Amino acid sequence: MERARSSELIDTAESLRRRGRVDDALEAVEQVLAAAPEHRRALLLKSRLLYQNGALGRALDVARALEPMLGGEAAELTAALMRLDQAGRRPPAPFATESMARLLAQQGYFLEAIEVYRQIYEASANPGVRDEIVRLTGVVERDGSRDAGEERVRQELEVAARWLERHPKGS
Numbered sequence: 001m002e003r004a005r006s007s008e009l010i011d012t013a014e015s016l017r018r019r020g021r022v023d024d025a026l027e028a029v030e031q032v033l034a035a036a037p038e039h040r041r042a043l044l045l046k047s048r049l050l051y052q053n054g055a056l057g058r059a060l061d062v063a064r065a066l067e068p069m070l071g072g073e074a075a076e077l078t079a080a081l082m083r084l085d086q087a088g089r090r091p092p093a094p095f096a097t098e099s100m101a102r103l104l105a106q107q108g109y110f111l112e113a114i115e116v117y118r119q120i121y122e123a124s125a126n127p128g129v130r131d132e133i134v135r136l137t138g139v140v141e142r143d144g145s146r147d148a149g150e151e152r153v154r155q156e157l158e159v160a161a162r163w164l165e166r167h168p169k170g171s
Contacts, residue, residue, distance in 0.1 A: 006035065011147065011152070029046045030046075096120050101120065109147070111156045117136070127170070133163075
C-alpha cells in the first residue's frame with residue numbers, strides 16, 4: 001500500500017473515531033497494518049481505538065509493540081494503560097498523554113497533537129497545555145500538518161480557533 005493511501009486511511013480512521021464509529025475506524029487501521037505492520041501512527045491509533053472499545057488488554061499489547069520503535073515516548077502510554085489494566089476500570093474518556101501529543105508533533109502530525117492537547121487541557125486546565133495548542137496552531141498555519149490536505153488544515157484551524165475562543169488564556 002502506498003504511503004499516501006496509508007495516510008488517507010489513517011485520516012479516515014481518525015475521522016470515524018471522532019464520530020464514535022470505533023469499529024469502522026479499527027477496520028481502516030487494520031487495512032493499513034496489513035500492508036505495513038510497523039506503521040507507527042496506525043499502531044498508536046489502534047491502541048487508542050481498542051482502549052475506547054473497552055479492550056484494555058489488547059490496547060496495552062499494541063502499545064507495548066510500539067516501545068521498540070519509539071523508545072521512551074511509548075513508555076508513558078504503556079505505563080498509563082498498565083495502571084488502568086491493573087485497576088480493572090475503564091474511564092469514560094479516551095486516554096491522552098503529553099507523551100502521545102509530543103510524539104505526534106515530533107512526527108509532524110500537528111493536527112492530531114493539537115487534539116490530544118485539547119483533551120489534556122479539558123481534564124486539567126493546565127495553561128501550559130493551552131500555550132502548546134497556540135504554538136502548534138501557529139506551526140500548522142505556517143507549515144501545515146503531515147499528510148493533511150489544505151482543506152483539512154483549513155477546517156481544523158477553524159475548529160482550533162473556536163476552541164481557543166471558548167478557552168481564553170487564564171480561564
